[in-house]
Amino acid sequence: METFKRTPLQLFNLPQHFFIPLFQRPYVWREEEQWAPLWSDIRRVAERRIEDPRSTATHFLGAVVLQSNQARVGRLTTWNVIDGQQRLTTLQLLADATSAILADAGDFRLAAQLERLTHNDDVFVEEGGSRLKVRHLNKDRAAFEEVMTAEPPVDHIGLAHRESQIVLAHAYFSRIVEQWLGPVDSEVFAQKAKELATVLVDGLQLVSIELEASENSQEIFETLNARGTPLTAADLVRNFVFQLLAEQGDDMVRAYEEDWPFETKFWAKEVSVGRNLLSRSSLFINQWLVARTGEDVSPQSTFTRFKSYVELETSESMAELLRVIKVQAQQYESWTEAAARSGGSLSRTETAVYRMHAAGVEILKPLLIWLHEPSRKLSEETINGIIDAAESWMVRRQLLRLTGSDLGRIVTDVIAANSLASESELVDRVVSQLARLNVTSTYWPGDEEIRQTLATESAYTRFQRGRLRMILEAAEDEYRKATGQPQIERMGYPIEHLLPRAWAETWPVADRDQAEDRQAHVHRLGNLTLLTRSLNSKVSNSAWLSKRSALQDHNTITLTGRVIKRTETEPWGETLIDERTSELIETLLRVWPVPEGHHGKVVDPQTKAGDWVEIKHLIEAGIVAAGDSIVATHRDFKGREATLTAEGAILLDGRRYASPSAAGAALRQSPTNGWYFWAVRDGRRLRDVRAEFQNSMPADTL
Secondary structure, three states: OEEEEEOHHHHHOOOEEEEEOOOOOOOOOOHHHHHHHHHHHHHHHHHHHHHOOOOOOOEEEEEEEEEEOOOOEOOEEEEEEEEOHHHHHHHHHHHHHHHHHHHHOOOHHHHHHHHHHHEOOHHHOOOOOOOEOEEEOOOOHHHHHHHHHOOOOOOHHHOOOOOOHHHHHHHHHHHHHHHHHOOOOOOOHHHHHHHHHHHHHHOEEEEEEEEOOOOOHHHHHHHHHOOOOOOOHHHHHHHHHHHHHHHOOOOHHHHHHHOOOOOOHHHHOEEEEOOEEEEHHHHHHHHHHHHHHOOOOOHHHHHHHHHHHHHHHOOOOHHHHHHHHHHHHHHHHHHHHHHHOOOOOOOHHHHHHHHHHHHOOOOOHHHHHHHOOOOOOOOHHHHHHHHHHHHHHHHHHHHOOOOOOOHHHHHHHHHHHHOOOOHHHHHHHHHHHHHOOOOOOOOOOOHHHHHHHHOOOOHHHHOOHHHHHHHHHHHHHHHHHHOOOOOOOOOOOOEEEOOOOOOOOOOOOOOHHHHHHHHHHOOOHHHEEEOOOOOOHHHHOOOHHHHHHHHHHHOOOHHHHHHHHHOOOOOOOHHHHHHHHHHHHHHHHHHOOOOOOOOOOOOOOOOOOOOOOOHHHHHHOOOOOOOOEEEEOOHHHOOOEEEEOOOOOEEEOOEEEOOHHHHHHHHHOOOOOHHHHEEEOOOOEHHHHHHHHHHOOOHHHO
16 A cells, blocks of 8 residues: 555546446535535645735645556556545536536637547557446436536436536536636636646645555555544634634634633534534534525535635734634524423523524524624624514424424524624514425415414324424413513423313214314314323313313413313313414514514515527527527537527427437537527627526516
8 A cells, every 4th residue: 555645637647537336325515515615725735825826835635545546448557546536526517627628618728628638649549449448337327427528518307317416516617617717808707717627637745545456455544534532613614723723823822721712521412403413513614604694505515615715805813813712602502402491481492492492493593692792782682673573484384294304494594684684674684584485395484374374284293392482481471471471381281182082981072074074173273281290081081060170270371271261151162173273373473573564475486597488588688589599609500500490499400309409419419508609690609698588577577
């Protein structure tokens, strides 16, 4: 075994194949966790070199383990990739995407330099063999070969494996690199292109661990990946923080003892976030980052985003930033501990934390951190007004059992859109932003939809117990507020059915229809209450007079007391359940109100990013017309024409094609982005004509 520090040029320059074995897991890297942080690091190195031509800045990519393969493919040396296939694959996709962009821009010299990293020269490849240097033997093979051999500019949507993570990665890097380079005719394009290509060729570093064919690769793989305890995001942040403090000349010992807040049992506790378990310190740092950046930072990318924020985006020293983190961590710990206490009234922020914990969500935590940032100095009235609106938006969606998967993005949007707003307008801005949401995945439901849904909802079976108890506690607190009483104790009180689930013996009805109606009422909101202690099953299932007496003897809860009073002259049954359901709904609407006149209108848009636009839409809008000619722009097919048909098809050499990409692919005999490939007679590419069409449409239709 030998270990080398290599650049991509040193690793990939020779004619060779790197085989990713069949047993290796498929490609799993994603945008937030890996692609975006990698691109951020590479872009940073390139920009440093642009700013200072003498700079030799580099970026370390990590390690790969390769094993010499005794078999050869023709004249080519071959390696098996034992570890590091995710980063090798990503590096290949990034280099190829950049090469395609540069080739399409006409910079064939730089494009060829990058192509040498990904493709072997034809002279070394046997007839019918693959030119690709990295070869997947697992299920990613077809997708990788398709996208890596597509002619530029690559039409990712037109590829057969367009939903593969491999193709999505190539599409991401194509988009992000093109955005960074800017227009081809701009003054900085050439400089940026040169530096980016240079960084991709020799500005990155990998540790290459290279094994002989006879060595035990599995033992080395297990040692690298399966032994020891993985570092948490908070561990990585801590190491980075104190290294940076040392570089900046600060007292690390004092900072650790006085300002680093995360070395207690509270912060070491693992908490559940979706399907993941995170240390509370890692979760807080993630949520603090969201509050600071207004970005949706995934738990997996917490460290890389923290590092880039500190290095590139804040003017505060590490010592200053650490003191802010300490203050906000102490606030966070105080809220959490208050919410966990069983007695005593809570502040508005503490109540929001308790309700999130009861409902099993963390959605609003970044917003709370943002509102309480020391430099913001918001009044309690402003903070409470924003929490009221955000919690109403969140809980109303929970009452309707709507998805919460996209709500984190909305919280980040609120933070990003209002970070510079004055306090005098902040509440109105946030309320208006939430009220404008109009798609199913994020809208703020109105009163009437809540009424209609909860009136017949089987609340006991549809809501998770902690969430249902929180809802009933909120109604109880609303009743108590009217009489100046303290909040209900948070003791995990049992939820009781007033009309018992086993009602048949002691609550008989006359016929089958009445039985079905009664059963339909058993789990409704109006039939549920909280008790300070559970009734035994005999009392719980007894006739109403006996059960009412038992409730009266032990009740200290307003929810139940109102039922006892209501049944002084009328036994409990379906009519009273319906009445109480309506009453509780109106109470919940007061707890979680919406702005006056808000109805929660939903208008689901068509697909984003123009993917839904077809030639027929351009014809209908009068931007192009049936019978118009379009011409190829690719250098190898200059002058080739096709014709638009009335129904939006493309007529080429007597054959009809459903889309520009299909027609371009037929002409070139390879996957083609037709919106780039074809132009109208005045020289505008179809992508520009499509943009004109999109810009002419009202924003709420896109």
